[in-house]
Amino acid sequence: xxxxxxxxxxxxxxxxxxxxxxxxxxxxxxxxxxxxxxxxxxxxxxxxxxxxxxxxxxxxxxxxxxxxxxxxxxxxxxxxxxxxxxxxxxxxxxxxxxxxxxxxxxxxxxxxxxxxxxxxxxxxxxxxxxxxxxxxxxxxxxxxxxxxxxxxxxxxxxxxxxxxxxxxxxxxxxxxxxxxxxxxxxxxxxxxxxxxxxxxxxxxxxxxxxxxxxxxxxxxxxxxxxxxxxxxxxxxxxxxxxxxxxxxxxxxxxxxxxxxxxxxxxxxxxxxxxxxxxxxxxxxxxxxxxxxxxxxxxxxxxxxxx
Amino acid sequence: xxxxxxxxxxxxxxxxxxxxxxxxxxxxxxxxxxxxxxxxxxxxxxxxxxxxxxxxxxxxxxxxxxxxxxxxxxxxxxxxxxxxxxxxxxxxxxxxxxxxxxxxxxxxxxxxxxxxxxxxxxxxxxxxxxxxxxxxxxxxxxxxxxxxxxxxxxxxxxxxxxxxxxxxxxxxxxxxxxxxxxxxxxxxxxxxxxxxxxxxxxxxxxxxxxxxxxxxxxxxxxxxxxxxxxxxxxxxxxxxxxxxxxxxxxxxxxxxxxxxxxxxxxxxxxxxxxxxxxxxxxxxxxxxxxxxxxxxxxxxxxxxxx
Numbered sequence: 001x002x003x004x005x006x007x008x009x010x011x012x013x014x015x016x017x018x019x020x021x022x023x024x025x026x027x028x029x030x031x032x033x034x035x036x037x038x039x040x041x042x043x044x045x046x047x048x049x050x051x052x053x054x055x056x057x058x059x060x061x062x063x064x065x066x067x068x069x070x071x072x073x074x075x076x077x078x079x080x081x082x083x084x085x086x087x088x089x090x091x092x093x094x095x096x097x098x099x100x101x102x103x104x105x106x107x108x109x110x111x112x113x114x115x116x117x118x119x120x121x122x123x124x125x126x127x128x129x130x131x132x133x134x135x136x137x138x139x140x141x142x143x144x145x146x147x148x149x150x151x152x153x154x155x156x157x158x159x160x161x162x163x164x165x166x167x168x169x170x171x172x173x174x175x176x177x178x179x180x181x182x183x184x185x186x187x188x189x190x191x192x193x194x195x196x197x198x199x200x201x202x203x204x205x206x207x208x209x210x211x212x213x214x215x216x217x218x219x220x221x222x223x224x225x226x227x228x229x230x231x232x233x234x235x236x237x238x239x240x241x242x243x244x245x246x247x248x249x250x251x252x253x254x255x256x257x258x259x260x261x262x263x264x265x266x267x268x269x270x271x272x273x274x275x276x277x278x279x280x281x282x283x284x285x286x287x288x289x290x291x292x293x294x295x296x297x298x299x300x301x302x303x304x305x306x
Numbered sequence: 307x308x309x310x311x312x313x314x315x316x317x318x319x320x321x322x323x324x325x326x327x328x329x330x331x332x333x334x335x336x337x338x339x340x341x342x343x344x345x346x347x348x349x350x351x352x353x354x355x356x357x358x359x360x361x362x363x364x365x366x367x368x369x370x371x372x373x374x375x376x377x378x379x380x381x382x383x384x385x386x387x388x389x390x391x392x393x394x395x396x397x398x399x400x401x402x403x404x405x406x407x408x409x410x411x412x413x414x415x416x417x418x419x420x421x422x423x424x425x426x427x428x429x430x431x432x433x434x435x436x437x438x439x440x441x442x443x444x445x446x447x448x449x450x451x452x453x454x455x456x457x458x459x460x461x462x463x464x465x466x467x468x469x470x471x472x473x474x475x476x477x478x479x480x481x482x483x484x485x486x487x488x489x490x491x492x493x494x495x496x497x498x499x500x501x502x503x504x505x506x507x508x509x510x511x512x513x514x515x516x517x518x519x520x521x522x523x524x525x526x527x528x529x530x531x532x533x534x535x536x537x538x539x540x541x542x543x544x545x546x547x548x549x550x551x552x553x554x555x556x557x558x559x560x561x562x563x564x565x566x567x568x569x570x571x572x573x574x575x576x577x578x579x580x581x582x583x584x585x586x587x588x589x590x591x592x593x594x595x596x597x598x599x600x601x602x603x604x605x606x607x608x609x610x611x612x
Contacts, residue, residue, distance in 0.1 A: 076575075100525075125525040128602030129589065135602070144524050173521075179513075186507075186514050188525035194500055195529070197563045199585040201492075201555070204562075207485075208492050214591040215479075218450050219406075219431040219494035220533050222598045223501070227526050229589035232582035239570045239578055249507070250567055254560065256510075257503045261556055264545045269382075272545055276538035279505040283435065283535035285520040292528045296434030296441070298604040 004164045005068040005094075006031040011059050011081050012072035013037040013046050014231070015127060016098045018136025020070065021051055023168040026138040036062035037133070038073075045133045064088040068164065071097035071109065076237040079108035091116040094157050098124055100188065100234070102149045102180045104241035110151075118157035121149040123180065124170060125188070129229040142169035143290060149177050185245035189238055190253060192227050193246065196235075199228040310470045311374040311400075312337040317365050317387050318378035319343040319352050320537070321433060322404045324442025326376065327357055329474040332444040342368035343439070344379075351439045370394040374470065377403035377415065382543040385414035397422040400463050404430055406494065406540070408455045408486045410547035416457075424463035427455040429486065430476060431494070435535040448475035449596060455483050491551035495544055496559060498533050499552065502541075505534040 008030040010017040017035065024030045035052030036059045037043050046055045056062040063069045063085040073081055078097060089095065095113060099105040102121050113119045126144035128135065146165040150158045162172040175183070202213045202221060213221065239246055263271040287294045314336040316323040323341065330336045341358030342365045343349050352361045362368040369375045369391040379387055384403060395401065401419060405411040408427050419425045432450035434441065452471040456464045468478040481489070508519045508527060519527065545552055569577040593600045 125522050127525070130602050137602075145522055147522075183514050183518050183522060184525065186511060187519055187522045187527040190507075191504055191526040191530055193566060194504060194563070195526075196582055196585050197559060197566060198497055198500060199588050200581055201496075201559050201562050203584065203588050205492060205558070208489050210588070210591065212489050213493055214588070214595050214597065216431050216451055216453075216489060216493045217592050217597050219433070219490065220497040220501075221493040222592050223529050223533055224497055225585070225589040225592055225598070226604060227529055228582075228585040230582075232579050232586070235582050236575050236578040240573055240575050243570055243573075246570060247567065250563075250570075252511070253503060253507050254563065256507050257500070257556075257560065260499060260503060261553065264549055264552060264556075267546055267549075269542050269546050272542040273538050275506055276502055276534075276536075276541050278509065279502050279531070279534040280538070282505050282509050282516070282520065283531040285516065286523050286528050286531055289520050291520065291523050292531070293606050296436050296443075298532060298606055300599050300604055 002028065003031055004029050004160065004167055007066045007068075008033045009062040009066035009069045010035040010052065010072055011062060011069065011085065012077075013042050013051060013133045014072060015131055015135045015140075016124060017070065017072035018051050018133050019126075019138065019140035020072070020136075020168060022136055022138035023141055027167045027169075029164060029167045030068075034062040034066065042133050049134060051133050051136070059084045060088045065090055067093055068161075069093065069095045071095065071099070074234045074237045075099045075101050075104055075108075075241050078105050079112070082109040082112035086112045086114060089114055089117045092118075094118040094120055094161060096120050096122045096161055098122065100184060100238050101242040102177045106149075106151055106177060118153050120153040120158050120161045121151060121177075122161060122165065123147045123149070123184070124165065126170070127230070129226045131231040139169065141165070144170050146170040146172050147175045147180055148172055149175055149180050151177055181242050181245045182249075185242060185249045189242055189246050190249045192230060192235055193239065193250070194253070195224040195228040198224045308334070309337050310335050310466065310473055313372045313374075314339045315368040315372035315375045316341040316358065316378055317368060317375065317391065318383075319348050319357060319439045320378060321437055321441045321446075322430060323376065323378035324357050324439050325444065325446035326378070326442075326474060328442055328444035329447055333473045333475075335470060335473045336374075340368040340372065348439050355440060357439050357442070365390045366394045371396055373399055374467075375399065375401045377401070377405070380540045380543045381405045381407050381410055381414075381547045384411050385418070388415040388418035392418045392420060395420055395423045398424075400424040400426055400467060402426050402428045402467055404428065406490060406544050407548040408483045412455075412457055412483060424459050426459040426464050426467045427457060427483075428467060428471065429453045429455070429490070430471065432476070433536070435532045437537040445475065447471070450476050452476040452478050453486055454478055454480045455486050456480060457483055487548050487551045491548060491555045495548055495552050496555045498536065498541055499545065499556070500559070501530040501534040504530045
């Protein structure tokens, strides 16, 4: 592998940034990697575990002279960070981000980007339920997708960012900003909201205790708890900033749910059976596309048979 | 281990029955195990793979002389099977089932149980998204819970069934029938309904293609697709027969979802943040109770760090 950006700055040092660092080291993708986190505790942890070649005490210090600056903070913090680093950005540098929402990030960041600096929004579609500087690992992006939303950026800067993500293990695809926000509402934002809601309901019942919910969770419930354990700040910002798309998909979801509820109430077994049958094909597609394991129960335990 | 029932009959040969067979063999829990499935193809498969010591061509033939008869058919098929085996049941034998709903199974089965035969309903809370006679494996019940709903059965027969399930690897707990159906609505039935709905919505959108949903599913959606690939007949029957409890929990779910929807619409970030924070504790409880892995992403890929 060869160096794609000589100097990379990671602003924000959570799951995504720390995984990017280890993946950059694995691939020899960057010369020097600097890092900054707002919290002093996070910076101390980063220094202790060797996360980043140099941990800086301000975003501007980390971004100075960088060829690539990656904004890895929650979507709601993007504007402030963009403003902080704007004065030190090097001509010809590229600024990118890893936010789960793109229109809102563009609105927040683009006005601060100086003439001669490229801004190429991106969204690596990978994560786990763990957060913070110690949660990262080099393999996080392997075989996952990173969506690139050029939004008018120069082709050369866009291509280079795609090569960078591919060197971190990801596949890349360019997407229009509006379509991005809608796709993500479907495959990510609403699933998270629903999982949070289901876990919240179970936690809040009087007649079924938390201990019972926990003990008997293997019957289905526990699949929801993983994504409902994701970072609360990040997800708050996602819903505040992708409001239109999430409300639209949520409307579709409740409409379908009410149709199934009615089928339960009226005892319409055929409707339930037909609905439950067609959803099997989607699972098969995901396994065939290499995006999940065919082992039963996510391969959590038992034999790894397909 | 020692034999707990000399002769066991499995009526229905899907995931649960086939896993019970392999677990009985592993533990030396039964003398002879007979089996019956309505479909000739399933019976042929069972004979081919050595599932059951003897595969019979009728439920009555399989149940004749059995010390334990386990009804492993969808809830909606329980009444017919109970009627078919009733004439051959041996005095002192125990009939049990593995249905996900208990009041409805009791209503369907109890009237057919002859004097002198014990009926002890049970529900092993384990499963995978795979179905059929070839999907079973001996470890399915290890460290999972099997709920026993004695419903007036003799203590001795109940205790023996608990020992049987413990010998298959499960932990057992006795529960009242009404409470069982409510607990299962929360930890299993409504999570499945919601997962089916989310997958159905994603499959049904015009502006986001199925291929996009599949490609980008690692962002959260794919966690839903596992349980939405479960057996459609079984789940149809669950909702038709646990109507009251599922409609009640569904009402609670939509109420909470509307509250979060309103928070998104009005931009109430504090409410979203608070909600997303408290759900983390439930996940931690499930991991501490040994009911799921702490490895990121269910340990699907990447390093197995906690």
